[in-house]
Amino acid sequence: MKKIIFATSNENKMKEIREILKDLDVEVLSLKDAGIKADIVEDGKTFEENAVIKASAIARLTGEFVLADDSGLEVDYLDKAPGIYSARFLGEDTSYDIKNNYILDKLKDVPLEKRSARFVCAIALCDKDGNSLVKRATIEGYIGYEIKGENGFGYDPIFMVPEFNKTTAELSMEEKNKISHRGKALLAMKGEIAKLC
Numbered sequence: 005m006k007k008i009i010f011a012t013s014n015e016n017k018m019k020e021i022r023e024i025l026k027d028l029d030v031e032v033l034s035l036k037d038a039g040i041k042a043d044i045v046e047d048g049k050t051f052e053e054n055a056v057i058k059a060s061a062i063a064r065l066t067g068e069f070v071l072a073d074d075s076g077l078e079v080d081y082l083d084k085a086p087g088i089y090s091a092r093f094l095g096e097d098t099s100y101d102i103k104n105n106y107i108l109d110k111l112k113d114v115p116l117e118k119r120s121a122r123f124v125c126a127i128a129l130c131d132k133d134g135n136s137l138v139k140r141a142t143i144e145g146y147i148g149y150e151i152k153g154e155n156g157f158g159y160d161p162i163f164m165v166p167e168f169n170k171t172t173a174e175l176s177m178e179e180k181n182k183i184s185h186r187g188k189a190l191l192a193m194k195g196e197i198a199k200l201c
């Protein structure tokens with residue numbers, strides 16, 4: 005079975021990714037599964053650059069094919085913040101309860117038509133020789149008025165999906181994977197991954 009490393013330590017992302025790639029003859033390892041401890045400086049200016057920085061660094065280190073994603077939330081009213089700084093927004097160790105309430109507070113009196121937002125995901129597939137492929141996808145929605153839902157992670161409890169009239173934290177993992185930025189980017193990459201198997 006072909007081995008591929010997904011350059012993340014986030015178990016929630018690993019669950020989403022394994023679900024999407026489950027019908028391929030490929031074993032997806034997290035950094036932890038692969039026994040890798042790496043501190044990579046994500047100093048790119050775009051989601052795409054950061055995904056390639058992460059995947060190519062781990063590919064060089066291990067000699068394996070490596071996938072990496074860089075994702076985040078863009079809130080139009082906040083000039084697309086937190087964007088590529090989504091994980092570090094208000095500090096890496098700050099809870100998402102605090103981050104989400106901060107955004108809700110900033111948008112307290114903002115009408116629905118100005119609450120547009122999207123999750124963005126860029127996924128890179130790199131090999132040890134520095135070859136890379138990148139796919140990008142988004143999910144469009146808006147910032148809700150309160151924290152809702154228990155599923156997912158991060159900004160899910162404030163991100164409303166218009167078609168469902170629910171936050172992504174109120175969707176099941178299967179529902180979210182079908183429409184999410186990461187689900188769509190990974191599906192776009194799936195054909196390329198299948199060629200490696």
Ligand code: IMP
Nearest residue numbers: 073074075076077090091157158159160
């Ligand atoms: P990354 O791990 O560098 O891609 O950082 C992504 C950050 O964006 C996460 O830590 C979350 O704050 C946010 N994010 C990305 N995707 C999602 C999602 O599907 N739901 C909620 N938050 C997300």
